Amino acid sequence: MKVLSHTLGFPRIGPYRELKKAQEKYWNSQITKEKLFNVGYNIRKFNLHKQINNNIDLLPVGDFAWYDHILNTSLMLGNIPVRFQEKINNSIDIDTMFYIARGSIHDKKSLNASKMTKWFNTNYHYIVPEFYKNQSFHFSWKQLLNELDEAIKMDFNNIKPILIGPLTYLWLGNKIQGNNFSRLELIKKILPVYIEILLEIKKRNIEWIQIDEPILALELPKKWLQAFKNTYDNLKNYINILLTTYFGSISHNIELIKTLPVNGIHIDLVNGKDNIEFINKNISKKWIISFGIISGRNIWKTDLKKWYDILLTIKNNRPFLWIGSSCSLIHTPVDLNLELKLNKKIKSWFSFAIQKCKELSLITQAINNNDSSELIQWSKFIHTRKLYKQITNEQVQKKILLIGNNIINNRKNYNTRSLLQKEKLKLPFIPTTTIGSFPQTLDIRKLRSDFKSGFITYDFYKKKMKNYIKNIINIQEKLDLDVLVHGEPERNDMVEYFGENLNGFIITENGWVQSYGSRCVKPPIIIGDISRNKPITVYWSQYAQSLTKKIVKGMLTGPITMLLWSFPRNDISPIEITKQIALALKEEIYDLEKVNIKIIQIDEPALREGLPLKKSEWNQYLKWAIEAFHLTISSTKDVTQIHTHMCYSEFKDIIHSIISLDADVISIEASRSNNNLIKLFKSLNYPNELGLGVYDIHSPNIPSINKIKNFLINALKNISFKNLWVNPDCGLKTRKWEEVIKSLHNMVKATKILRKKIQ
Structure with missing residues (x-):
């Protein structure tokens, strides 16, 4: 029987980020809906043609999303948050999607966007479904069927529709506060909609459907495992189902999986490390087995000869075998051929x-x-990496050996540090600040681009950048923020910027991947040992501080986020890479202190996403993640106040580790999660200071003074004003200046009203 190839999904942003550009133009009323739809059509057509031209046997359809594939599923099931239902008046379309993802206004009332969080342990964000007791569902938004018809019309016959599995969809959602019920109760309401969808797909003579149930890589509660058999009993007999798992191993759930009434299983062998012989032995030979051997999450070539030797033996004793990507390719850039400046060997x-x-x-x-x-010819380049001079830095490796496993944080306890910092900083109670970045205008982006392209001199670039920073400082002073930032106009991205300035990284021209909606990032690639040979942020921070008597924060990206938001090398352990980054950042902190930067923020928004999928493996990861943060700040003066920032994660999972970081101030997203996070910190008697993200920067809505004031009044029921800071919930680089100034003005005003009440 012939072995078949397939992918689990393809990048949907377009090779030149066409989707991002069209989305943002549509949101700004610069193009029509028809033009936006045309961009989407061209991307889908491009994706299918590129895969068929590379001899992919089964083509994914339904992997495209205008904002997010989980939000696609919510609209498909008619799951619209109650607060938006009056606005849309039962008419679900693409604008409904954007309202839910970005927030909206109705009858002069601000409608909050739905919560956004990380997609398992990746840097992709999904819009969290909202569930209510006795909720009803119906087949509402038929984008999947439209895309199937579109692909058939383009004469693509070997297509494989993709659906998020009903149990994964329920698992990823949130119960709305105050409704005492289990999400699992809703499965009986959702299944009839899934059956209706499968029947529609069957009418189109489709042979296979990919139903994604990545939660099978988790250590699920018993009741959720038990729900799988009944769920798939209801879905069988309509179409051949490839039950698709990814991001982790499934061996611990194999006894359940092999009893399910499906026709095949996809297994991620890159991230899962399942034993192939064990899987082969336990899965019926009547089933298709699809092995994901090509990484959907990293950019290194695959050792195809190694996999050939392994899979050939499987093929010889199994009649049905497919080979695929480990997961969807949305986590990788589109096309290496667009990289015209990369060293050919690299x-x-x-x-x-x-x-x-x-x-x-x-x-x-x-x-x-x-x-x-x-395959031998293709894979030979993999083995040349270890011979490349840029890979190894003996000095760095000696430093790592000297550290060993004994990372000592020399800072005094928080209570002692806090007294020293309050004496030196002399801040008002409930200080206001921002997370770091300010709007990145077209002028700023062009200036950076012109400098990198050699069109302007460094002196001209520096002069213009200083003007931008001066303007940013002036705006913050007029707003009367208490702790200022330099605004980061010189930085393209919080990870890429540091990657550009550290040895061991390389930067691509077009290596973009989607983070959420229209937000794309260009992860640097770690190819060798990491070191710092000059200060990175010191000049700009020192200049900004010279412009004001107020305190300006130094801004760094933490070692875990640097690791997880890059494409890491795969020839040494993540622990060793993280230690190398931490040592480089430690040197940067030392230089910032030398120029009298009194507050330094070390952002770790990726800390939660790095958790292994299995809880039994969490402690090991959290141990080295905390140690990396401690190594970064281990020689910092007690009088220097260390901040960190985290956003859009399920903090309850790692709250004890957050406490163990022992940052003086942690800034968290609180605008979409209401008071739940604050109550969590209170319940654990969190002793350090907490910066609350009081408004959602991903929404164009301007928060009113009243709304922020009331939010803070409620927050003070759970946290002392002595421990409270106020800030937006994330950086402001993606927003317009007009929105930023109005929002920050209201934030500062609300805080001042609160201070007067407390006095």
Whole structure:
């Protein structure tokens, strides 16, 4: 039987971020809905053609999303948050999606956007579904069927629709506060909609459907595991189901999986590390087994010859075998061929989404033809990496050896530090600040681009940047914020910027991946040992501080976030990489202190997403994550106040580890999660200071003075004013200046009203 290739999904942003640009133009009323739809059509067509041109046997349809694939599913099921229902008047369309994702206004009332959080342990964010007791569902938004019809019309016959599984969808959602029920109760309401969808797909003569149930990689509660059998009993007999898992191993759930009435299973062998022989032995030979051997989350070429030797033995005793990407390719850049400036030798180590399709084609054909000669040629570049001079830095490796496992944080306890800091900083109670970045205008982006392209001199670039920083400081002073930032106009991205300025990283031109909605990031690639040979942020921080008598924060990205938001090397452990980054940041802190920067913020928004999927493995990860933060600040003066920032994560999972970080101030997102997080910190008697993100920066809505004031009054029921800071919930780089100034004005005004009440 012929082995088939397939992907679990393809990047939906377009090779040049066409989707992002069209979305933002549509939101700003610069293009019509029809033009936006045309951009989406062209991206979908491009994706299918690129995969078919690289001999992919089964093409994914339904992997495209205008904002987020979980939000797609919510609209498909008619799951619209109650607060938006009056505004949309039962008419669900693409604007409904954008209202839910970004917030809106109705009858002069602000409608909060739905909560956004990380997609398992990735840097992709999804819009969290909201569930109510006795909720009803119906097949409402038919984008999937439209895309199937579109693909069929384009003469693509070998298509494989994709659906998020009903149990994963329920697991990822939130119960609305005050409704005492289990999300699992809703499965009986959702299943009829799924059956209706499967029947519609069957009418189109589709043979296979990919139903994603990545929660099978988790250690699920018993009642959730028990729900799988009944759920798939209801879905069988309509169409062949490929039950699709990814991001982790499934061996711990194999006894359940092998009893399910499906027709195949996809297993992520890159991130899961499942034993192939064990899986092969336990899965019926009547089933398709799909092995995900091409990484959907990193950019290194695959050792195809290694996998050929492994999979050939499986093929010889199993009639049905597919080979696929480990997960959807939305986590990788689109096309390596767009990288025109990369060193050719280094470039030969990489594989982006289109090239990963080529890898799938090569290994599938090799197994079908029993000929691995092309694979040897493809994989030979992998083995040249270790010989490349830029990989190894003996000085860095010696420092890591000296540290060993004994990371000592020399700072005194928080109570002692706090007294010293209050004496030196002399801030008002309930200080106001921002998270770091201010709007990145087209002028700023062009200035950076012109400098990198050599069109302008460094002196001209520096002069213009200083003007931007001076303006940002002036605006903050007029707003009367208490602790200022320099605004980061020189930075393209909080990770990429540091990657550009540290040894061991390389930066791509077009290596974009989607983080959420229209937000794309360009992760740097870690190719070798990491070191710092000059200060990175010191000049700009020192200049900003010279412009004002108020305190200006130094702004750094933490070691865990630097690791997780890069494409890391895969030849040494994540622990060793993180230690190298921490040592470089430690040197930066030392230099910031030398120029009298009194507050330094070390952002770790990725700390939660790095958790292994299995809770039994959490402690090991959290131990080295905390140690990396401690190594970063281990020589910091007690009088220097250390802040950290985290956003859009389930903090309850790691609250004890957050406390163990022992940052003087932690800033958290609180605007979408209401008071739940604050209550959590209170319940654990969190002793340090807490910065509350009082408004949602991902929404264009301007928070009123009253709304922020009332939010803070409620917050003070759970936290002492002596421990409270006030800030937006994230950086402001994606917002317009007009929105920023109005929002910050209201934030400062609300805080001042509160101070008077307390006095």
